[in-house]
Amino acid sequence: MLISIQRVFTCLLLSSCFASTLAAQDTPTPVDPATVIRCHTHHKHQEMRASDPGLDARRADINAQIDEWIATHPSTSQDAVIIIPVVVHVLTGPGMPPIYYDQIRSQIDVLSQDFRRSNPDKVLTPNVFSSVAADTEIDFCLADTDPNGNYTSGVTYTTTSVDNIGNTSAYYLTASGGHDIWDPDSYLNIWVCQIGDGILGFTFQPGVAPANRDGMVIDYRYFGNIGTATPPYNLGRTTTHELGHWFNLEHIWGDAFCGNDGVADTPEQETFTSGCPSFPQFSCNNNADGGDMFMNYMDYSNDACMNLFTAGQKQRMLATIDVQRPGLKSSNGCSLNSVPSWRGSDFSESLSVFPNPSTGEFTAYIEFNAPSTVDLRVYNQLGQVVERNQFTQFYSGNLPIDLSQQPAGLYLVELTTPFGIATKKVQVLEH
Ligand SMILES: [Zn+2]
Numbered sequence: 277m278l279i280s281i282q283r284v285f286t287c288l289l290l291s292s293c294f295a296s297t298l299a300a301q302d303t304p305t306p307v308d309p310a311t312v313i314r315c316h317t318h319h320k321h322q323e324m325r326a327s328d329p330g331l332d333a334r335r336a337d338i339n340a341q342i343d344e345w346i347a348t349h350p351s352t353s354q355d356a357v358i359i360i361p362v363v364v365h366v367l368t369g370p371g372m373p374p375i376y377y378d379q380i381r382s383q384i385d386v387l388s389q390d391f392r393r394s395n396p397d398k399v400l401t402p403n404v405f406s407s408v409a410a411d412t413e414i415d416f417c418l419a420d421t422d423p424n425g426n427y428t429s430g431v432t433y434t435t436t437s438v439d440n441i442g443n444t445s446a447y448y449l450t451a452s453g454g455h456d457i458w459d460p461d462s463y464l465n466i467w468v469c470q471i472g473d474g475i476l477g478f479t480f481q482p483g484v485a486p487a488n489r490d491g492m493v494i495d496y497r498y499f500g501n502i503g504t505a506t507p508p509y510n511l512g513r514t515t516t517h518e519l520g521h522w523f524n525l526e527h528i529w530g531d532a533f534c535g536n537d538g539v540a541d542t543p544e545q546e547t548f549t550s551g552c553p554s555f556p557q558f559s560c561n562n563n564a565d566g567g568d569m570f571m572n573y574m575d576y577s578n579d580a581c582m583n584l585f586t587a588g589q590k591q592r593m594l595a596t597i598d599v600q601r602p603g604l605k606s607s608n609g610c611s612l613n614s615v616p617s618w619r620g621s622d623f624s625e626s627l628s629v630f631p632n633p634s635t636g637e638f639t640a641y642i643e644f645n646a647p648s649t650v651d652l653r654v655y656n657q658l659g660q661v662v663e664r665n666q667f668t669q670f671y672s673g674n675l676p677i678d679l680s681q682q683p684a685g686l687y688l689v690e691l692t693t694p695f696g697i698a699t700k701k702v703q704v705l706e707h
Pocket residue numbers: 315316317318517518521527
């Protein structure tokens with residue numbers, strides 16, 4: 277259960293607030309790649325094009341500026357890593373399970389690893405491509421400061437009644453049941469929701485979408501690498517791929533038979549790759565170039581079979597940031613302008629439980645002096661989660677916890693916040 281409240285007292289009036297009990301989640305049943313649409317970005321582009329006669333000329337102009345930047349910046353090495361503030365708008369629609377903060381965190385970690393080439397599976401990049409594999413020197417942080425300069429967890433939660441909202445025009449409008457964008461010049465906006473029609477995600481290249489929808493939409497089943505993440509797209513690479521498009525990358529096959537992706541160091545490739553073929557595969561006479569680079573993030577391979585961006589793709593992304601999205605480099609989104617006074621403090625002080633021992637009904641008292649995202653889990657001795665509550669705007673208060681349906685024994689209460697974890701052992705007596 278997902279609860280967004282200003283004060284926990286409000287919640288105490290609602291008896292259902294604390295009914296949340298969650299068994300340890302198993303990995304969801306895999307989906308058949310033949311039944312999904314790996315990426316809807318090209319389709320969305322065509323959709324926008326149909327109603328925007330100026331789009332082609334605008335895109336041509338942007339690409340010309342980017343090509344000029346690349347021509348005048350032959351070295352791709354940066355003075356400093358660019359850190360992009362990210363805000364995730366979770367839109368919980370009908371029948372959709374809650375998306376917890378740790379799943380969102382897991383996606384940000386994947387982005388950091390993939391873009392900085394610190395992904396553990398980089399060792400799987402074939403030798404023939406290892407010389408072009410790049411650390412893009414682009415990194416990500418969950419925003420800690422909102423557009424008004426206030427502290428934020430970097431996540432907004434909205435409960436919506438709109439079915440498959442990601443494939444409607446409602447997701448980017450609060451008034452329609454979605455959530456308004458945060459200034460896309462300063463934040464990368466990711467809406468996590470149900471999209472429907474088997475679509476994993478989509479975004480817009482620069483100049484394609486109006487500012488109020490200039491972000492990415494990812495289906496909740498393909499976001500992050502834990503929780504609801506569904507094989508074979510459960511390693512967070514859908515977001516890595518879509519972010520490549522947001523930075524103006526094309527698909528590796530150029531969306532045409534042996535097409536051009538505008539990048540010199542990716543071999544020509546006949547079409548997209550499904551599943552996870554064995555290396556090498558050849559097409560378009562690309563033998564001398566090493567064959568198909570189906571492990572590039574801009575192909576359609578399974579998440580586990582992707583592991584690189586190239587130096588050419590890096591250059592195109594850096595050019596795009598400088599030419600089209602320069603505000604990201606001066607954003608205050610991760611500046612912690614309003615540092616919570618408890619940041620860096622000892623979190624064990626923030627959590628107390630009483631009575632302890634108990635017969636299963638006890639209270640967790642949490643104390644903060646700034647609103648925070650809070651994720652409170654209770655584990656049994658097998659490490660299974662037997663109770664879980666999450667709040668997005670939590671100050672201080674009592675959380676009643678009921679383990680009276682659980683056997684007697686030792687349990688662990690764990691409190692996770694963006695800035696630390698506190699744990700307390702509790703004993704449940706025979707009852
Ligand atoms: Zn794509």
